[in-house]
Amino acid sequence: MKTEISLKNKWGKILSFLTVFLGFVLLIYMITVEDEPGALPLLLIVTGGVWFIISRNQIKKNFQ
Numbered sequence: 560m561k562t563e564i565s566l567k568n569k570w571g572k573i574l575s576f577l578t579v580f581l582g583f584v585l586l587i588y589m590i591t592v593e594d595e596p597g598a599l600p601l602l603l604i605v606t607g608g609v610w611f612i613i614s615r616n617q618i619k620k621n622f623q
Contacts, residue, residue, distance in 0.1 A: 578606060586600035586601070
């Protein structure tokens, strides 16, 4: 059971990192093209960051 939970948490950690990365790429693009950051990239960065912290804490909690 722990390996299944661990695999699920690993995917959550990877997907959260990709969300943050996509947010940064979109933020850089929007700043260079429109000279404004916009709300969507900032929302992606914050959401991915919170998701990453939650996934990391769940992984630590499962292996203690």
